[in-house]
Amino acid sequence: MNAATASTTADARALRFVALLATYLQSANLPLPNAALRLIQGSVSMTDDQAGWIFTAYLAASAVTTPVAQWLAGRFGLKRVYQTALLAFALGLWLATLAETPLAFIAARILQGLAAGVLAPLSMGIALETLPAERRPAFGPKWTALVLLGIASGPSLGGWICEHFDWRPMFYLSLPLVAYIFLAVTLLLAEKKAEQRPSFDFFGYGAFTLGMIGLQMLLDRGERLDWFDSPEIWTEALACALGFYLFAVHVLTAKAHFFNKALFADRNFLLSTAIFFAFGFVLLSTMALTSPMLDEILGYPPDTTGLLTVPRGIGLVGAFLLATRAPAWVDACWLIAAGIALVAYANWLMLGYSPLMDWTPVAVNGFIQGVGLGILMPALSKVAFSTLEPKLRPEATGLFNLIRVYGSTLGVAMVQIFFFNNTQAVHSALVSQLTPYRTTLPTSLPALEGLNHLATHQAAFIAVMGQFKILLVAMLVVSPLVLFLRKPVSAN
The missing domain is CATH 1.20.1250.20 (MFS general substrate transporter like domains)
Incomplete structure (x- = not known):
């Protein structure tokens, strides 16, 4: 093996490592606060009915950006989009440590989720590019296992850090790793764009996303606002119904759309x-x-x-x-x-x-x-x-x-x-x-x-x-x- 080949192989391994590290980080940060909910709630004055937003904000935001990640990479360049997602993820981590209100903390989690939705599919794509074609089919299960490992280990890592330090270091400790990934990608990853401008069904994607976000907001906010006694809940319900209606009509009438009817x-x-x-x-x-x-x-x-x-x-x-x-x-x-x-x-x-x-x-x-x-x-x-x-x-x-x-x-x-x-x-x-008639109060x-x-x-x-x-x-x-x-x- 000559020096150039060895260097190329080493670069490919390094890229694959940081792509897998990014995959683990974005999956582990989803349940990371799980064991420290009581302390987070106390620090930012978050009520019990808002605690679920810590998870749903991250998940729903990632679901919004995941479908469009490949289009963004093809349109604006894989390296540029990946670096932007890393910076957004780091900013979300940092803002979470500064949060003093529930809204600020949830906004930081939304930003983390939006970035995670881009990082996950692009990380897998980068890792696959570093492998020979014959090894790629066997890589999918390993990548999925890593995602599951992040989900499984996140609460234990967060709980240990919170018990011995505080809940904020849970997010601080990810920042150096994100910086390392960013540096490695900057030095090793070549820019790559689609030769032709990629197509994407933005109408179908937008309609489906509107329906899902309306449904999510309806479920998350309904209890706090006493359901349909609130104008906000009516607005979210109408957005949900309109989104799913437009998406259904689009699927039934358009030749090419967000989800192929053949599926x-x-x-x-x-x-x-x-x-x-x-x-x-x-x-x-x-x-x-x-x-x-x-x-x-x-x-x-x-x-x-x-x-x-x-x-x-x-x-x-x-x-x-x-x-x-x-x-x-x-x-x-x-x-x-x-x-x-x-x-x-x-x-x-x-x-x-x-x-x-x-x-x-x-x-x-x-x-x-x-x-x-x-x-x-x-x-x-x-x-x-x-x-x-x-x-x-x-x-x-x-x-x-x-x-x-x-x-x-x-x-x-x-x-x-x-x-x-x-x-x-x-x-x-x-x-x-x-009551006084049943027990001594x-x-x-x-x-x-x-x-x-x-x-x-x-x-x-x-x-x-x-x-x-x-x-x-x-x-x-x-x-x-x-x-x-x-x-x-x-x-x-």
């Missing part, structure tokens, strides 16, 4: 995508429920709260890597059924949580759910793409992953809505029984405050159990779809 004609892809939506619904919603339960209700410190997500992460990543290596004779439809069954079983076990339990049920049930999700993801991908025409697979990949992201963001929003509704309802039911103000705190504590825990039931129902609803899947055929 919806493939039964395996359509059914697998529906199940993958439920996968996303459960993936992050469980995390959004478990950590606050441990931190705020059961009183675990942030580092312990974060550590209790590790068994779930081990099960998720480990089962994913094993499932991708399943022998060809293993029917992926059976793996999907097994994955759904394990996730549903774990969610059913979570209904048995008690305020008197120790950490063991959380670790065990999380591990079981992680194994089920890890089996489900590669099996669904195999079935979804096995019957598609090869020319449709790139577009199908984008839609498939986008549906998972929207499943996650809508799932977090839904469980937050029902959590606060149920907490209020159960609290009212409990307090209504505290304390008369001092501190004692009454303590009694109210106890009732709120019990109501919140009961409400969390109700949200685990929603996750169980979500998996049970999609489980019959497995019966209609066709056995995968060999990929062309």
Whole structure:
């Protein structure tokens, strides 16, 4: 090997490393604040019903930019767009550390999400370009495993940092890594543009995005604004309806559009995508429920709260890597059924949580759910793409992953809505029984405050159990779809 070849190979490895590092950073920063919600809420005066925005703001923003990332790279240049996304991501991290109000913190998370939505697909593209053609097909599962590793390890890293320092260093520590990635990309990545100006269905993209943003805002803001008693909620509902109406008409009438109609004609892809939506619904919603339960209700410190997500992460990543290596004779439809069954079983076990339990049920049930999700993801991908025409697979990949992201963001929003509704309802039911005719009520103000705190504590825990039931129902609803899947055929 001559010096030039060695240098080129070393540069390719360095580029692949920083692309993978960027992939990990953008996925780990999504759940990073999960174990430190109580401290973040206290620092920025964020109410409980706003806590879910920490996740949904990042997710929804990333879903907006992910579909257009490749077009931006082709139009303005891969290197320029990637560097801009890195700078925006770093700015979002820095602004999060400066936030003193809920609005400022959520705005920083939105900026992080917008940048992450560009970084994720472009990082994969950069990494693939550094590999020989024969090694590229095997790279996809490794990249997905890294994304899952970031999601799984983010809360434990954030919890440890928060316990020993503060919540702001969680974001500070990512800044040097982003600077390193930016420097490596500046020195090693050659600028690349499309030879011809790329086309993109901005009308279809805009209509679909308007519908999803309207729906997300409706769910996130509805509880706080008393739903349709607020003009804002009516505006968001109308935006949602208009967006989806325009998108449906566009799909039915236009020859070329954001989502190819041929994708919806493939039964395996359509059914697998529906199940993958439920996968996303459960993936992050469980995390959004478990950590606050441990931190705020059961009183675990942030580092312990974060550590209790590790068994779930081990099960998720480990089962994913094993499932991708399943022998060809293993029917992926059976793996999907097994994955759904394990996730549903774990969610059913979570209904048995008690305020008197120790950490063991959380670790065990999380591990079981992680194994089920890890089996489900590669099996669904195999079935979804096995019957598609090869020319449709790139577009199908984008839609498939986008549906998972929207499943996650809508799932977090839904469980937050029902959590606060149920907490209020159960609290009212409990307090209504505290009358002088049923029990001896304390008369001092501190004692009454303590009694109210106890009732709120019990109501919140009961409400969390109700949200685990929603996750169980979500998996049970999609489980019959497995019966209609066709056995995968060999990929062309």
